[in-house]
Amino acid sequence: MADTQRRGRRIMMTQGEFDAFLTAQRTCRVATVGGDGAPHVGALWFVWDGTALWLYSITRSKRWAQLRKDPRIAVVVDDGHGYDELRGAELAGRAEFVGEAPRTGEPCPELDAPERLFAEKYFGMSAMPHDGRHAWLRLTPESVASWDFRKIPG
Numbered sequence: 030m031a032d033t034q035r036r037g038r039r040i041m042m043t044q045g046e047f048d049a050f051l052t053a054q055r056t057c058r059v060a061t062v063g064g065d066g067a068p069h070v071g072a073l074w075f076v077w078d079g080t081a082l083w084l085y086s087i088t089r090s091k092r093w094a095q096l097r098k099d100p101r102i103a104v105v106v107d108d109g110h111g112y113d114e115l116r117g118a119e120l121a122g123r124a125e126f127v128g129e130a131p132r133t134g135e136p137c138p139e140l141d142a143p144e145r146l147f148a149e150k151y152f153g154m155s156a157m158p159h160d161g162r163h164a165w166l167r168l169t170p171e172s173v174a175s176w177d178f179r180k181i182p183g
Contacts, residue, residue: 042175047118050175051077051106055150059084060103061095069095075104076146082120083143084166088131093164100124102168115178122171130164140165 042050060070071092076083082104086093096102100123107117128137134157143165144157152158 037174037176040176040178040180042116042118042177046177047173047175048077048079050108050116050118051075051082054106054108057082057084057104057106059086059092060105061092062099062101063091063095064098074147074151075106076143076150078142078146080169082168082170083147084124084168085147085163086166087162088164089162093130096124096126096166102166104168109178113178113181116176118173118175120168120170120173122168124166124168127165127167131161132159132164133161134159143167 055074056072057075058070059073060068063069069091071090073084073086073092075085084104101121102124103119103121105117105119107115109115109117128140129135132140145155148154148157
Protein backbone atom coordinates (compact mmCIF):
# COMPACT_ATOMS: atom_id res chain seq x y z
CA MET A 30 0.00 0.00 0.00
CA ALA A 31 1.16 3.52 -0.75
CA ASP A 32 2.52 5.51 2.20
CA THR A 33 0.89 3.28 4.80
CA GLN A 34 -0.42 4.61 8.08
CA ARG A 35 1.81 4.89 11.10
CA ARG A 36 -0.87 4.77 13.82
CA GLY A 37 -3.20 1.93 14.56
CA ARG A 38 -1.05 -0.82 13.07
CA ARG A 39 -2.85 -3.47 15.09
CA ILE A 40 -6.18 -2.62 13.43
CA MET A 41 -4.73 -1.92 9.99
CA MET A 42 -5.82 -4.28 7.23
CA THR A 43 -3.25 -6.53 5.59
CA GLN A 44 -2.84 -6.09 1.83
CA GLY A 45 -5.00 -9.17 1.24
CA GLU A 46 -7.72 -7.91 3.60
CA PHE A 47 -7.55 -4.46 1.99
CA ASP A 48 -7.90 -5.86 -1.55
CA ALA A 49 -10.80 -8.16 -0.53
CA PHE A 50 -12.55 -5.32 1.30
CA LEU A 51 -12.37 -2.88 -1.63
CA THR A 52 -13.40 -5.60 -4.08
CA ALA A 53 -16.52 -6.47 -2.04
CA GLN A 54 -17.74 -2.97 -1.15
CA ARG A 55 -20.04 -1.10 -3.53
CA THR A 56 -20.19 2.55 -2.50
CA CYS A 57 -17.50 5.07 -1.62
CA ARG A 58 -17.56 8.71 -0.59
CA VAL A 59 -15.43 11.00 -2.71
CA ALA A 60 -14.10 14.32 -1.41
CA THR A 61 -12.96 17.07 -3.77
CA VAL A 62 -11.89 20.68 -3.25
CA GLY A 63 -13.73 23.70 -4.66
CA GLY A 64 -12.10 26.85 -5.97
CA ASP A 65 -12.82 28.58 -2.66
CA GLY A 66 -11.21 25.71 -0.73
CA ALA A 67 -14.53 24.29 0.45
CA PRO A 68 -14.80 20.48 0.48
CA HIS A 69 -17.46 18.64 -1.50
CA VAL A 70 -18.36 15.02 -0.73
CA GLY A 71 -20.50 12.70 -2.82
CA ALA A 72 -21.15 8.97 -3.11
CA LEU A 73 -20.04 6.91 -6.11
CA TRP A 74 -19.76 3.34 -7.26
CA PHE A 75 -16.20 2.14 -7.86
CA VAL A 76 -13.97 -0.81 -8.62
CA TRP A 77 -10.54 -1.67 -7.23
CA ASP A 78 -8.06 -3.40 -9.55
CA GLY A 79 -5.40 -4.08 -6.91
CA THR A 80 -3.49 -0.90 -7.73
CA ALA A 81 -6.01 1.85 -8.45
CA LEU A 82 -9.52 2.86 -7.52
CA TRP A 83 -11.66 3.46 -10.63
CA LEU A 84 -14.56 5.88 -10.23
CA TYR A 85 -17.37 6.23 -12.78
CA SER A 86 -18.60 9.82 -12.48
CA ILE A 87 -21.17 11.96 -14.24
CA THR A 88 -19.19 14.47 -16.31
CA ARG A 89 -21.63 17.32 -15.59
CA SER A 90 -21.23 16.96 -11.84
CA LYS A 91 -19.74 19.42 -9.36
CA ARG A 92 -17.14 16.73 -8.57
CA TRP A 93 -16.00 16.52 -12.20
CA ALA A 94 -15.71 20.30 -12.56
CA GLN A 95 -13.77 20.58 -9.31
CA LEU A 96 -11.35 17.80 -10.28
CA ARG A 97 -10.68 19.49 -13.62
CA LYS A 98 -9.44 22.54 -11.69
CA ASP A 99 -7.81 20.71 -8.77
CA PRO A 100 -7.18 16.95 -9.09
CA ARG A 101 -6.69 16.35 -5.36
CA ILE A 102 -9.10 13.71 -4.10
CA ALA A 103 -9.77 11.63 -1.01
CA VAL A 104 -12.04 8.58 -0.94
CA VAL A 105 -13.49 6.71 2.03
CA VAL A 106 -14.97 3.22 1.86
CA ASP A 107 -16.37 1.87 5.11
CA ASP A 108 -18.62 -0.81 6.53
CA GLY A 109 -20.08 -2.00 9.82
CA HIS A 110 -22.88 -1.09 12.22
CA GLY A 111 -21.67 -1.80 15.74
CA TYR A 112 -18.42 -0.28 17.00
CA ASP A 113 -16.74 -3.69 17.05
CA GLU A 114 -17.68 -4.24 13.37
CA LEU A 115 -16.35 -0.96 11.91
CA ARG A 116 -13.80 -1.24 9.13
CA GLY A 117 -12.76 0.92 6.24
CA ALA A 118 -10.13 2.58 4.15
CA GLU A 119 -9.19 6.10 3.11
CA LEU A 120 -7.27 6.59 -0.13
CA ALA A 121 -5.91 9.96 -1.21
CA GLY A 122 -4.00 11.36 -4.15
CA ARG A 123 -4.72 12.92 -7.52
CA ALA A 124 -7.49 11.93 -9.89
CA GLU A 125 -6.57 11.11 -13.47
CA PHE A 126 -9.11 11.31 -16.30
CA VAL A 127 -9.03 8.19 -18.48
CA GLY A 128 -10.80 7.69 -21.82
CA GLU A 129 -13.19 10.01 -23.57
CA ALA A 130 -15.57 12.20 -21.57
CA PRO A 131 -18.34 11.41 -21.60
CA ARG A 132 -17.61 7.74 -22.24
CA THR A 133 -19.33 6.29 -25.30
CA GLY A 134 -17.35 3.07 -25.60
CA GLU A 135 -14.55 4.09 -27.96
CA PRO A 136 -11.70 1.55 -27.78
CA CYS A 137 -9.45 2.32 -24.81
CA PRO A 138 -7.32 -0.66 -23.73
CA GLU A 139 -6.57 1.03 -20.40
CA LEU A 140 -10.29 0.77 -19.55
CA ASP A 141 -10.77 -2.88 -20.55
CA ALA A 142 -10.19 -4.29 -17.05
CA PRO A 143 -12.02 -1.61 -15.00
CA GLU A 144 -15.04 -1.69 -17.31
CA ARG A 145 -15.24 -5.49 -17.15
CA LEU A 146 -14.97 -5.42 -13.35
CA PHE A 147 -17.56 -2.63 -13.08
CA ALA A 148 -20.05 -4.28 -15.46
CA GLU A 149 -19.81 -7.57 -13.54
CA LYS A 150 -20.02 -5.96 -10.09
CA TYR A 151 -22.94 -3.59 -10.66
CA PHE A 152 -24.85 -4.87 -13.68
CA GLY A 153 -24.13 -8.62 -13.75
CA MET A 154 -22.94 -8.18 -17.34
CA SER A 155 -19.69 -8.96 -19.13
CA ALA A 156 -19.59 -5.69 -21.09
CA MET A 157 -19.96 -2.14 -19.85
CA PRO A 158 -23.13 -0.29 -20.85
CA HIS A 159 -22.35 3.33 -21.79
CA ASP A 160 -24.90 6.10 -21.29
CA GLY A 161 -22.93 9.03 -22.70
CA ARG A 162 -23.12 10.86 -19.35
CA HIS A 163 -20.36 9.22 -17.28
CA ALA A 164 -16.59 8.95 -17.63
CA TRP A 165 -13.69 7.39 -15.76
CA LEU A 166 -11.46 8.73 -13.02
CA ARG A 167 -8.50 6.74 -11.72
CA LEU A 168 -7.04 7.22 -8.26
CA THR A 169 -3.69 5.56 -7.77
CA PRO A 170 -3.38 6.34 -4.06
CA GLU A 171 -0.45 8.34 -2.73
CA SER A 172 -1.56 7.61 0.84
CA VAL A 173 -3.71 4.89 2.37
CA ALA A 174 -5.11 4.34 5.85
CA SER A 175 -7.23 1.34 6.83
CA TRP A 176 -8.92 0.09 9.96
CA ASP A 177 -10.72 -3.02 11.09
CA PHE A 178 -12.13 -2.77 14.60
CA ARG A 179 -12.96 -6.47 14.48
CA LYS A 180 -9.25 -6.94 15.30
CA ILE A 181 -9.59 -5.20 18.68
CA PRO A 182 -9.60 -7.85 21.41
CA GLY A 183 -13.00 -7.96 23.11
